[in-house]
Amino acid sequence: xxxxDDPTVTDPDLYRVVFENDRVRxxxxxxxxxxxxxxxxxxxxxxxxxxxxxxxxxLGGEQRDLELPAAQARWVGAxxxxxxxxxxxxxxVFFVELxxxxxxxxxxxxxxxx
Amino acid sequence: xxxxDDPTVTDPDLYRVVFENDRVRxxxxxxxxxxxxxxxxxxxxxxxxxxxxxxxxxLGGEQRDLELPAAQARWVGAxxxxxxxxxxxxxxVFFVELxxxxxxxxxxxxxxxx
Numbered sequence: 001x002x003x004x005d006d007p008t009v010t011d012p013d014l015y016r017v018v019f020e021n022d023r024v025r026x027x028x029x030x031x032x033x034x035x036x037x038x039x040x041x042x043x044x045x046x047x048x049x050x051x052x053x054x055x056x057x058x059l060g061g062e063q064r065d066l067e068l069p070a071a072q073a074r075w076v077g078a079x080x081x082x083x084x085x086x087x088x089x090x091x092x093v094f095f096v097e098l099x100x101x102x103x104x105x106x107x108x109x110x111x112x113x114x
Numbered sequence: 115x116x117x118x119d120d121p122t123v124t125d126p127d128l129y130r131v132v133f134e135n136d137r138v139r140x141x142x143x144x145x146x147x148x149x150x151x152x153x154x155x156x157x158x159x160x161x162x163x164x165x166x167x168x169x170x171x172x173l174g175g176e177q178r179d180l181e182l183p184a185a186q187a188r189w190v191g192a193x194x195x196x197x198x199x200x201x202x203x204x205x206x207v208f209f210v211e212l213x214x215x216x217x218x219x220x221x222x223x224x225x226x227x228x
Binding site for chain 2: 005018019021024026044046048050070071072073074075093094096098113
């Protein structure tokens with residue numbers, strides 16, 4: 001298994017761990033317009049939006065544009081991507097990461113929330 | 115095992131399911147000052163606060179007063195309680211409920227977030 005790129009390591013100024021136990025790790029993400037993350041991996045997670053935002057998530061040649069309001073919950077299946085704040089407002093979200101993840105066993109590409 | 119009181123059944127006007135799959139169920143809770151819930155059960159969950167609030171959670175003779183700001187993540191171990199909005203503002207939170215919960219095997223009383 002290849003090592004995963006933890007977003008708290010690839011982008012420590014944007015991601016921080018706010019809680020962790022044996023079942024979950026909770027990350028808080030906050031950025032300003034124009035910010036971009038390095039490629040990183042997410043396990044199966046629930047994303048809760050605390051702000052509205054517009055972003056582009058991409059991996060290799062694939063990309064997906066997202067626009068979400070505040071106060072939304074979205075499933076983020078295990079995936080690798082980088083993100084770009086393409087809007088005019090900060091992005092503020094929490095990720096509730098599930099441990100013992102299936103790590104996308106189907107092998108299909110998952111990009112962004114469901 | 116005794117049946118659990120699902121908060122979406124005991125208080126359907128306050129709790130709603132916003133997402134569910136085989137690993138999690140996500141509930142959104144919104145109330146106004148003075149609102150009270152009936153006794154209900156939570157599995158192991160992560161609570162994300164979208165508003166600041168002041169509440170009293172209680173079970174039988176035990177009670178605990180909570181005051182939390184917005185944009186916080188707290189672990190809520192499996193527990194039974196009822197809640198009372200004792201503040202002057204709405205409570206708006208998400209619960210990310212974990213399936214296959216250990217359901218508090220220690221047998222000790224857990225009341226409110228960690």
